[in-house]
Amino acid sequence: xxxxxxxxxxxxxxxxxxxxxxxxxxxxxxxxxxxxxxxxxxxxxxxxxxxxxxxxxxxxxxxxxxxxxxxxxxxxxxxxxxxxxxxxxxxxxxxxxxxxxxxxxxxxxxxxxxxxxxxxxxxxxxxxxxxxxxxxxxxxxxxxxxxxxxxxxxxxxxxxxxxxxxxxxxxxxxxxxxxxxxxxxxxxxxxxxxxxxxxxxxxxxxxxxxxxxxxxxxxxxxxxxxxxxxxxxxxxxxxxxxxxxxxxxxxxxxxxxxxxxxxxxxxxxxxxxxxxxxxxxxxxxxxxxxxxxxxxxxxxxxxxxxxxxxxxxxxxxx
Amino acid sequence: xxxxxxxxxxxxxxxxxxxxxxxxxxxxxxxxxxxxxxxxxxxxxxxxxxxxxxxxxxxxxxxxxxxxxxxxxxxxxxxxxxxxxxxxxxxxxxxxxxxxxxxxxxxxxxxxxxxxxxxxxxxxxxxxxxxxxxxxxxxxxxxxxxxxxxxxxxxxxxxxxxxxxxxxxxxxxxxxxxxxxxxxxxxxxxxxxxxxxxxxxx
Ligand code: HEM
Numbered sequence: 001x002x003x004x005x006x007x008x009x010x011x012x013x014x015x016x017x018x019x020x021x022x023x024x025x026x027x028x029x030x031x032x033x034x035x036x037x038x039x040x041x042x043x044x045x046x047x048x049x050x051x052x053x054x055x056x057x058x059x060x061x062x063x064x065x066x067x068x069x070x071x072x073x074x075x076x077x078x079x080x081x082x083x084x085x086x087x088x089x090x091x092x093x094x095x096x097x098x099x100x101x102x103x104x105x106x107x108x109x110x111x112x113x114x115x116x117x118x119x120x121x122x123x124x125x126x127x128x129x130x131x132x133x134x135x136x137x138x139x140x141x142x143x144x145x146x147x148x149x150x151x152x153x154x155x156x157x158x159x160x161x162x163x164x165x166x167x168x169x170x171x172x173x174x175x176x177x178x179x180x181x182x183x184x185x186x187x188x189x190x191x192x193x194x195x196x197x198x199x200x201x202x203x204x205x206x207x208x209x210x211x212x213x214x215x216x217x218x219x220x221x222x223x224x225x226x227x228x229x230x231x232x233x234x235x236x237x238x239x240x241x242x243x244x245x246x247x248x249x250x251x252x253x254x255x256x257x258x259x260x261x262x263x264x265x266x267x268x269x270x271x272x273x274x275x276x277x278x279x280x281x282x283x284x285x286x287x288x289x290x291x292x293x294x295x296x297x298x299x300x301x302x303x304x305x306x307x308x309x310x311x312x313x314x315x316x317x318x
Numbered sequence: 319x320x321x322x323x324x325x326x327x328x329x330x331x332x333x334x335x336x337x338x339x340x341x342x343x344x345x346x347x348x349x350x351x352x353x354x355x356x357x358x359x360x361x362x363x364x365x366x367x368x369x370x371x372x373x374x375x376x377x378x379x380x381x382x383x384x385x386x387x388x389x390x391x392x393x394x395x396x397x398x399x400x401x402x403x404x405x406x407x408x409x410x411x412x413x414x415x416x417x418x419x420x421x422x423x424x425x426x427x428x429x430x431x432x433x434x435x436x437x438x439x440x441x442x443x444x445x446x447x448x449x450x451x452x453x454x455x456x457x458x459x460x461x462x463x464x465x466x467x468x469x470x471x472x473x474x475x476x477x478x479x480x481x482x483x484x485x486x487x488x489x490x491x492x493x494x495x496x497x498x499x500x501x502x503x504x505x506x507x508x509x510x511x512x513x514x515x516x517x518x519x520x
Contacts, residue, residue, distance in 0.1 A: 080350035088484035091349070141482075143351055188483045259483055278427055278480065280419045287350040292414045 056216045057150050061131035065206060067300075071134065072145035074214050076287040081221045082139065083240060084189055085174065085181035092183065093221035100180050100220050107226065111171070111247035114162035121225055125211065127160070128152040132215070133208055133229075138270045138299045140234035144284045149229050150212030155203040158245075163199070167247035170202045171195075172228065172239045189255050195239035196252035196266070197230070198308075206231060206304055232301040234268040265318040269309065270299035274318045321388075328389055332396045335363050336403065353411045360404035361433075365473045367397040369494055372470055376501035380510060391447055394466070398444035401437050429479035436472030439465045470495050 083093040105121040130150055138144040158170065176192035178184040184191050201207065208229045211218055218224040223240025230237050236256050246252075256264035263277055272282045272295040283292040298305050309317075339359055342348050348355045371393040374386050413420050423430040443463060445451070452459050474495050477488040500506055 076350035084483070088482075090351070090354075143354070186484075186486075275422070275426075278429060280422060282419065283414070283416065285351065285353060290353060290411065292416070 057130055057212055058215070060150060060215065061129060063131050063133040066132070066134035067136060067146060069136065069146045072147060072287050077145050077147050077213065078219050078222060080287055082141070082235065083221055083223070085183045085193065085241070086221065087183040088188055096182055097220035102175070102180060102225070105225050107242060108244045109161050109246075110244065112164040112167040112249065113247045114164070115160065124157065124226065128156060130211070135208075135229060135231035136299055137229065137231060137235055137238070138284060138295065140236055140264065140268065140276065142279060142281060142284050143287060145287045147213055148215070149208060149210045150215065151208045151210035151229070153205055154207040154209050154228065155205065157209050158202060161247070163247045166249050168199055169248050169251055170197050170199060171246040171248050171252035172242050173244035174239055175241045175243045190258055193239065193255045194252060195228070195237055195254050200308055204305060204308065206301060232269060232298040232305045234270060236264065237268050267309070267317055269314065269318070270295060271297060271314055271318060273297070274315055325389070325392070329392060332367070332392065335359070336400070353407075356407045357404070357412045360400055360407050361477070364397060364400040364404050365477065365491055367393055367400055368470055368473055369491070369498065371397055372466065372495070372498045376498055376507070379507045380501065395444060395447060398440050401440050405437055429476050432472050432479065433476040436469050436476060439469050439472065443469070467499070
């Protein structure tokens with residue numbers, strides 16, 4: 001029921017298209033495209049012919065995992081962000097991150113695997129066919145959005161590094177660079193931002209490596225150039241701007257869990273029955289809306305992921 | 319300027335944040351999560367007016383300037399006005415009148431409990447802010463209105479407790495509150511006015 005066949009997704013549902021088209025037209029007429037300003041200086045210019053270096057992704061595979069719920073507007077999804085690396089206000093990331101164009105992005109792969117090393121962003125992305133997945137994302141702060149992400153399954157990436165059987169967890173790290181990310185000049189969290197998954201979670205088909213949204217390149221405030229999206233978990237698990245992936249034996253110490261262990265668990269699966277100590281998680285508000293709706297167990301993905309947590313007391317291991 | 323005119327201008331100035339918020343809300347200018355903005359802004363204005371009310375006495379002792387004392391009642395009532403607005407926004411929009419959530423909030427969440435208690439303390443202050451109550455209560459009026467210090471403390475604690483990780487803003491309000499409390503302590507004010515009499519005396 002939750003799994004939709006790809007042909008169920010009408011293109012009109014993908015985004016408010018008029019807005020999208022207008023923006024493109026505007027950019028083109030301004031000659032920005034030709035000027036290469038928008039053409040991702042984010043990525044290495046040498047790789048410009050690779051599909052990943054385009055600022056939009058026209059031929060995306062649709063996904064059976066996509067929802068047909070109403071999509072959050074592009075403006076809302078890109079102007080209202082939690083990305084403390086750029087400041088703790090909701091509009092700080094879009095304000096400060098838009099000026100940042102990191103060049104020559106690299107990802108370090110380490111730990112219990114056969115293929116550790118430094119990978120350029122191009123190395124990371126090259127073999128993967130991109131698809132579009134329209135997921136719900138539920139923030140721990142009781143708001144949510146529906147976003148068409150562009151990416152590929154995390155499992156396909158992790159497999160390439162040939163993890164050892166000792167690798168029980170995967171640890172991810174965000175870029176630490178206070179000059180690019182002014183929010184890191186203050187110690188609101190223990191930088192760099194760290195997140196982690198159990199290996200069976202990380203290799204679940206819903207776990208997505210994301211490089212774009214709304215058919216376009218990911219804006220910096222949404223975690224460019226490379227992030228995770230884990231739709232059954234609270235948003236803070238979907239780590240942004242990843243520079244390191246490490247295969248480890250023990251559960252990694254994750255940032256929000258370190259900051260307030262009573263409030264943010266390692267698993268952080270969306271669970272309406274377990275309140276945050278300071279607010280109820282039973283309902284949520286979609287961005288752009290005034291009302292509230294019920295929050296579903298595992299954010300509505302229980303059918304796909306509930307088996308991962310069989311036998312666990314989700315009230316204790318929240 | 320005639321007193322009446324001054325009061326009217328101040329009255330409208332105090333009302334303007336509410337009008338501005340309402341205007342933005344009706345014109346869809348509050349961004350992706352309008353309810354959050356309304357909750358936060360109404361809470362902030364409550365605290366600002368509370369601190370403004372508490373600033374009148376120190377201002378008078380330090381500067382000798384007596385006029386603002388005449389505006390204190392208005393600031394106090396505006397504190398209550400914004401608190402009521404904040405509470406109604408919380409009930410009707412933030413928690414969308416889901417009373418199961420609201421009871422749980424008030425019973426289990428210290429920051430809501432403190433906010434609610436503060437609101438309940440502001441209520442009698444607002445009710446007895448008229449001349450008739452002052453006369454009727456006599457000495458006890460003053461005693462009752464000392465509750466305002468607890469309201470200040472409550473408002474600041476409520477704020478400190480509700481932020482997720484970034485304590486900077488509530489810490490600024492806490493500092494201002496503590497400063498305003500210190501400036502009520504006799505030895506401190508005497509020392510300050512004695513040191514710079516030329517600046518402050520009228
Ligand atoms: C009637 C009881 C009250 C309730 C139920 C209440 C509830 C709330 C809630 C739910 C929030 C938002 C919390 C969040 O988003 O995490 C909030 C924020 C706030 N409230 Fe209250 N509150 C109450 C009374 C008060 C009073 C009396 C004051 C001031 C004296 C106050 C000042 C604030 C402030 C300053 C904020 C934070 C604004 C910000 O984060 O920018 N509240 N309140």
